[in-house]
Amino acid sequence: MESINSFLQPIDFIVVVIYLVVLIGIGYWVSFIKKREEGENLFLAGHSLGWSSIGLTMWGTNVGPSMLIASASIGYTTGVVAGNFGWYAFVFIFLLAMVFAPRYLGAHVQTLPEFMGKRFGQSTRNILAWYTLITILISWLALTLFAGGILVGQILNLPLWISVIILVMIAAFFTIAGGLKAIAYTNVFQMGLLIAVSLILTVVGVVKAGGPMAIFENTPSHYWNLLLPADDPNYPWLAIILGYPVMGVWFWCTDQSMVQSVLGAKNLKQGQLGANFTGWLKILDVALFIIPGITCFVLFPNLSNPDEAYMTMVTRLLPSGMIGMVMAVLIAALVSTIDSALNSLSTVFTMDIYVKKHKPDATQKQIITIGRIVTVLGAAISIVLTLAIDSIKGLNLFDIFQAILGFIAPPMAVVFLFGVLWKRTTTRAVNFTLSVGTIISIGTGIFYLWIFPKEQYTFWPHFLLLSFFIFVFLAVLTFLISLSEKEVEARPHFDYGDLGRPDRKVLWLWAALIVVMIGLYVLFNGH
Structure with missing residues (x-):
């Protein structure tokens, strides 16, 4: 089959250049003309x-190139089973x-390290800063660069x-030219464009394939099951049921970038309704x-590489020019993520x-x-990490x-669950889990992915089960260390305020979402 690159026309590359130049132009306008008027609005004002806003921001942060x-x-290789990661x-x-939200908002914090600092002291906040650096480098920088590198490689055949x-x-050029402010200002528009393109691709593709029934009849029956047998080599149901929660707690409840919009809610009711709205939006993940x-x-x-599925659909089903627009928006969104991650990395380390x-007493210049x-x-470390990720086989x-992500998640999931749910949890236990637990968790990941790769060494369980086992081990350690301390260190009582009872509207909307999600799981498990 021909390469993605062979389907691109000069007009597509012209559209990419024009799009990026326009963004840089908007960046200059934002930086210099609008600087005084809107400088304050770049930060969350109270x-x-x-x-x-909360629902769209959370979903938009989760959805990207x-x-x-x-x-x-x-989807190309296994069907809807990956929909579990959305649904x-x-x-x-x-x-x-x-x-979590009632306690975060009740504690009046702006960041999650600040919350844990209030709960366990400055030492925990310091360790969390280093943990955050590792997370940014791996999950936001290296993985985004890896996906972006695959995309650019497909486009330019490099x-x-x-x-x-x-x-x-x-990304560096955009930073120098001031164009990243333009990306920030046009982010909602760009995400809307990406979602619209995915919707168009879905509709055009389904029509071209002969309709939903034709797609259903021309795919293996297991493609339409969310829960697969226990002996399935890709995603057995037990690995999903036990392993995803570790990642789910970390990503949705403890990751600053995901929780930030809830922390900025007008009140708890709006935060809870916003989270509910995100849950409804996540239903679209499978379709889009x-x-x-x-x-x-x-x-x-007959694709030789399933990672080319998205761009294959774009280049085969969309007209020239529109293909260029899709490429431009994908590249701009990737650049935005890369620069935001580099900026966060720099801020966390420096401050x-x-x-x-x-x-x-450091001066502003220092x-x-x-x-x-x-x-x-x-940037240099993330490039090295990206090349290391590229060497993963199988x-x-x-x-x-x-x-x-499954090997990053366990320490944070354990620490936040214990920190929020068990008053007896001690600083020593939390600090041990955040430091030694991270070495254990990421170290296991290095052995699994590189040193004794599962492709060659079949003794490994599924990576999601491995994540679950690490979580359980660290949870037991946290529990035992906390119990072993006869006196919990003297700290001011952590007052969440009046947690109260959720608003009736909040309860009804969450009940409705739970019923719909159970219905979807029943619907997609009868094949």
């Missing part, structure tokens, strides 16, 4: 977010709304390492991101580690210099994403 490419890939999430979004360097250079992959399997069953611990050095180092793009 608790001002309503339910619709990496997800489009990876979801189409797994099963409602349980943990519910947990955020009903358990090896991954060159594609990744090109992507980092584009996985069905295009399944449709691609029907239309183009939470360098200034707070080592040089509290802070800026350190920030720039960390940005360059972060897993497709989606599985690589989920496996790596």
Whole structure:
């Protein structure tokens, strides 16, 4: 089958260049003309977010180019089973709304490290800063660069390492030119465009394949089951049921980027309604991101690389020019994620580690210099990590994403669940789990993915089960260490305020969502 690159016309590359130049132009306008008027609005101004903003922001943060490419890939090879990563999430979004959000908002914090600092002391906050750096480097930078490198490689027919360097250079150029403010200002428009394209791809693909029944009849029956047999080599039901919750708690309840909009809610009711809205939006994940992959399997069953499923649909089904627009929006969204991650990395290291611990009297010039050095180092480290990820054998793009996140998640999931649900949890136990537990968890991941890869060593359980086993081990350790301390260290009582009873409207909407999700699981398990 011909390469993606061979289907692109000069007009597509012209559209990409024009789109990026226009963004840079908007960036200049935002930076210089509108600077005085809107400078303050770049930050969250108090608790001002309503339910619709919260829901769309959470979903938009979760939906991105990496997800489009990876979801189409797994849809092509296994069907709707990957929909669990979208639909099963409602349980943990519910947990955020009903358990975590009341306590986060009751504690009056702006960040989750601040929350844990209030709960367990400054030492925990310091360790969390380092944990955050590792998370940003791996989950936001390296994985985004990996997906972006695959995309750019498909477009330009280049090896991954060159594609990744090109992507980092584009991000650096945007930063220098001031264009990243434009991406921030046009983010909602760009996400809307990406979602619209996915919807068009789904509709056009389904029509071209002969309709929904034709797709159903031309795919294996197991493609339409969310829960697969226990001996399934890809996603056995037990691995999903036990393993995803570890990742779900970490991602939806403890990751700053996901929880930030709930922390900015006008009040608890709006935060809980916003989380509920996210749960409803997550239902769209299967139709928008996985069905295009399944449709691609029907239309183009002989792809040599399933990771090309999304761009195969784009280049075969959309007209020239529109293909260029899709490429431009994907690249701009990737650049936005990369730069935001580099900026977060720089901020966390400079303010939470360098200034707070080592040089509290640092001048503004020293802070800026350190920030720039960390940005360059972060970019270099993330390129190396991306190439390491590329060396993983036996897993497709989606599985690589989920496996790596599965090895990051256990320590944070344990620490936040114990910190919020058990008053007896001690600082020593939490600090041990965050430090030693992270070494154990990520170390296991390194053995699983690189040193003794599952492709060659069959003694490994599924990576989701492995994530669950690590979670249970760290939970037992946290429990035992806490119990072993005869006196809980003297700390001020952590007052959440009046947690109260959820609003009736909140309860009804969550009950409705739970009924719908159970219905979907019944519907997609009878084949």
